[in-house]
Amino acid sequence: MRFDYRLALIACVSACAPMLPEAPPVAPPAPVPASQPPREAGSATTPPPAPAQTSGVDQPGFEGWKQGFLNRKGGARRAQYEQQLANLTPDPEVIRLDGNQPEFSRPAGAYISNAASAARIAEARRRIDAVPWGVTRQYGVPAEILVAIWGNESSFGQVQGNSDVIRSLATLAFEGRRRDWAEGQLKDALDIVIDGRRERAGLLGSWAGAMGQTQFMPDNYLRLGVDQNGDGRVDIWGTDADALASAANLLAQAGWKRGQAWGYEVVLPAGFDYSLAEADGRPWSDWARRGVTLAHGGAPTAEEAAERGTILLPQGARGAAFLALPNHYVIRRYNNSASYALAIGLTADGVAGKPGLVGTWPNDGPISREQRFGAQTALARMGYDPGAIDGVIGSGTRRALRQWQIANGRIADGYLTAAIADELMRGM
Structure with a gap:
């Protein structure tokens, strides 16, 4: 079956919308130094949609905000920042998209089924050799997880976004809903250009400012980007190896546990206490005593069984159920959406040849x-x-x-x- 990139463009979940960070019931072993976690269509580091605390009072209009930004963030580079921002205007499309995010209303099953489709799994399987062996060996993140992220973030590099990252972030900062976050990202984006890491014309990404094949925000590009091919540049736009190694580095820094799965689909017994979902994690022995079984039989490995796993019900008692292990929450440091992390895990399972879901998804409509x-x-x-x-x-x-x-x-x-x-x- 030929992979249809037109469908990929429609279904792509590359950092198109900010996502609200949630405190996971099971904390990853080590926090990733990320600024964001986006939502249902987010990227490796998109912003939280909570109102930001602003610093000082700006004069009216975009120019008023710009001068306020330069006062707050310019420092020794004020003149250089001012030069990059000269003649810049806010992008009305960014403001429109930031205020109208339909992915927030999509039922989990519809999102996951689309993001972990058979076509995407097949294409990811064909592309798995693009992950350098040295990357999986160094960072311990399976190649299946990396190609799943690659496919979901940019349709394997085909849909990276063509928005001017600096203009997008300046617009979000001016809009003000996440001003502190956006101004920090804007400063990092300006530094990328001024330091010669990327030409301004090539600093392109999603409307939310996420960049490249693995959709990194500027701060993570600066701190976690990897020059895997050794050419002296971190090119997450045009070099597959750099993009995939950078994603692996982000997950490794977030505490990826080598040799462990992200989680498993489970079957819950009749009379299960659904209020235990998303509560404190429990070792597998406790869930097994309560009648929980793995959907495809067997049991977690000894290392996984010792972890405090959490039951997830992404579409309630009528939908599929999952045991989320710590690596599920590491994926959510990349994009803090349960649906996103499940889609990545299920895509990776499909690439590895594991069977599909046993449970089904209710045909629920969207929520306005x-x-x-x-x-x-x-x-x-x-x-x-x-x-x-x-x-x-x-x-x-x-x-x-x-x-x-x-x-x-x-x-x-x-x-x-x-x-x-x-x-x-x-x-x-």
Whole structure:
């Protein structure tokens, strides 16, 4: 079957939208020095969508913001930054995309099925030899994981984004919703150009500022980029080896555990206490005593069984269930979305020839922005704290929803549907 790059362009999950960082129930062994974690269509380091704390008060307009930025971040390089920003205008498309992110509303099953499609798995299998043996040996990250990220981030380098990264980040900083984050990334992007690491014309990426075949934000490019082919440049745009080694370095620095899986699909027994999902991790022996089994039989390795695994229900009690091990959360340091990390893991499993899912996904419809905000507002007013009222259905919202479900005699799976959102809003 020929891989259709037109479909890849539509389905590509290369850093197209910022994602809210969630505190994982199982903390990776070592935190990656990353600034972001994006969401359902995010990249190796896209921004959190929470309001930023700004420094000082800028004068009105884009020029007013620009002078404020130069005052805050320019330092000894103020004149050089000012030269790069000269005649720059905000990009209205960036503002539009930042305010309209439909991937936030997509059911997990639809997202995962698309991102881990048979076509993508087949193409990733064909490209696995592009991962240098030295990369897997040095960083310990399986080649299957790396090609899964490569495919999901840029359709194997085919869809990297053609936005001016400096203009995109300046626009996001001016917009102000994530000003501190965006200004830090903008400073790093300017330094990339001024230090001669990349010409300005070639500093292209997604509308959110993620760059290259593995969609790195500027800060991670500077700190984690790898010159794998030894030509003196970190070229994540045009050199497969550099892009893949950089991704491996990010995952290794985040605490990737050599020789361990990301997790497993599991089957939950009748009467399972769904409120245990996303709670504190437990060793496999505890889950097994509760009747949890691996969907394809067998058991985790001894090392995996000793880890504190977490049950994930990305689409509630009616959908597929997973045991997430620490490497799942390492992937989420690349892009902090459970759906993204599951898609990467399942793609990698397919590349390795492992069988597909046993569970099925409910055919749930999308949830509108108004429903997401409305559900969070309703939960907060009823005394169930969802955290920030931001329209992002993260762990805080799911925890609050479980509390409401328990109080109302429902299955406490923490899964928000459009029907539940409407019911919550009617009860306000």
